[in-house]
Amino acid sequence: MFRKTRPTARVGALALGAFAALALVACGGGDSNNDATAAPTQAAGGDATTVQVTLGAPSELELEAAPASVPAGAVTFEVENAGALLHELVVIKSDQAVADLPAANAAADLSALDVAGDATDIQPGASDTLKVDLEAGTYILLCNIPGHYMSMNTTFTVE
C-alpha cells in the first residue's frame, strides 16, 4: 500500500524541473516590479478611486478623508469607525457651508439635500465600504448621527 514507485517520483522531478524553468523564464522576461508603476495609469481606465475615511479619530467627533479630491467617476469610500461611538458616513453634493445646511433634530435634513450615498450604522471598531458614482462638484462628507455633523464633516472635491 502507498508504495512510492519510481515512475511517480520521476514525474514529480520532471514537474519540478519544468516549474523551475518557467520561473527562470518569468524572471528573465522582464522586471515584474515595473507593473506597480503602471497602476495609476490603469486607474484612469475605469478602476474606482479609493478614499479612506476615518470616523471618530483623532478625536471622537472628527471625520477625516484622504484624498480630499478625486476625479469624477466611480469612487469607493473605505470607512473605518475608529471611535467609541456609533458613526456613519453621508456623502452630500453641496457647496454650502456646513453651518448653512438645512437641519432637523440636531442633524442635517437629508430630505432637503442631494445625498449621493451613505454608509450607516458603523459600530465602533467596524468598517464599511461605500461605492458611488460621483459627478464633478463640491461635496460634504459628514456623520449625521444627531449632534455629530457640525464637527464631523469635511469638504470633498470631485473634479
Ligand SMILES: [Cu+2]
Ligand atoms: Cu458620528
